Amino acid sequence: MDGRKTMGLKSLIICAAIAGLAVVQTLPSTEPGKPRVQEEIFGFPADEQISYYLQNARNRTPIFVPGKCADNEILYPGDHESDWVCDCRPGHVYYPQMNKCYPLFMQGFCKPGEYVDVMRPSMIVNCTTNVCSGQNMVPYDGKCVELNRHNRICKRVGRVYWVIGVNATTLELGCVPPDATTMLHRVNGEEGEDEEPIQFEGANRCSNGTRTKYEGLC
Ligand SMILES: *[C@@H]1O[C@H](CO)[C@@H](O)[C@H](O)[C@H]1NC(C)=O
Ligand SMILES: *[C@@H]1O[C@H](CO)[C@@H](O)[C@H](O)[C@H]1NC(C)=O
Numbered sequence: 001m002d003g004r005k006t007m008g009l010k011s012l013i014i015c016a017a018i019a020g021l022a023v024v025q026t027l028p029s030t031e032p033g034k035p036r037v038q039e040e041i042f043g044f045p046a047d048e049q050i051s052y053y054l055q056n057a058r059n060r061t062p063i064f065v066p067g068k069c070a071d072n073e074i075l076y077p078g079d080h081e082s083d084w085v086c087d088c089r090p091g092h093v094y095y096p097q098m099n100k101c102y103p104l105f106m107q108g109f110c111k112p113g114e115y116v117d118v119m120r121p122s123m124i125v126n127c128t129t130n131v132c133s134g135q136n137m138v139p140y141d142g143k144c145v146e147l148n149r150h151n152r153i154c155k156r157v158g159r160v161y162w163v164i165g166v167n168a169t170t171l172e173l174g175c176v177p178p179d180a181t182t183m184l185h186r187v188n189g190e191e192g193e194d195e196e197p198i199q200f201e202g203a204n205r206c207s208n209g210t211r212t213k214y215e216g217l218c
């Protein structure tokens with residue numbers, strides 16, 4: 001009986017392997033690194049590129065897909081194999097009064113001359129008077145610096161200049177890699193049909209500032 005079970009399992013594994021092979025073979029790549037999905041497999045005739053990312057249970061990195069979530073939100077893997085949940089992008093905070101996510105250190109829902117901030121240790125989102133003036137200027141380390149710019153302060157890694165931005169873990173200003181921000185600008189600028197979703201490696205739905213965290217669902 002045990003033997004038969006093992007046999008059954010073995011043939012199941014072999015079947016799965018063959019099925020997996022068949023699926024892999026029906027995924028021709030038009031460009032290297034850009035997997036394509038035929039609509040017969042998953043039945044998504046529209047934006048097949050995006051469907052690939054959303055259907056693929058192995059790919060559980062948070063992603064930005066144009067038009068899927070509200071402003072300043074990205075998709076995070078949900079609790080089940082293939083569900084996705086919208087929540088605030090890294091460096092953004094959920095403001096319940098407006099039921100929206102806002103970028104920290106920008107005016108957002110605040111009055112001119114103020115920026116969105118978090119009170120500590122309560123982590124309640126509120127407005128803070130900006131002691132710096134000028135577009136995108138914020139106080140950092142006793143100086144006024146421009147948000148999302150290198151400011152001759154941050155390091156350079158290879159050819160990439162890090163910028164003053166929001167550290168998604170601490171929700172404080174610091175030097176951060178520019179990737180996510182610049183990539184989002186690229187997408188917003190192009191509105192391309194065949195645009196590949198932007199991956200937010202390391203983003204966490206339960207970071208301070210998210211709606212999930214605010215609602216105590218972590
Ligand atoms: C979130 O905020 C609280 C309160 O400021 C802090 O104690 C905690 O360390 C923060 N969590 C993370 C992951 O940084
Ligand atoms: C938010 O800021 C306003 C104006 O500074 C202040 O009156 C209010 O107490 C603050 N709320 C919290 C929860 O910190």
Ligand SMILES: *[C@@H]1O[C@H](CO)[C@@H](O)[C@H](O)[C@H]1NC(C)=O
Nearest residue numbers: 167168169170174175176177
């Ligand atoms: C954000 O802050 C944490 C805690 O200070 C630090 O470990 C991390 O390296 C910072 N992230 C970046 C991108 O600098």
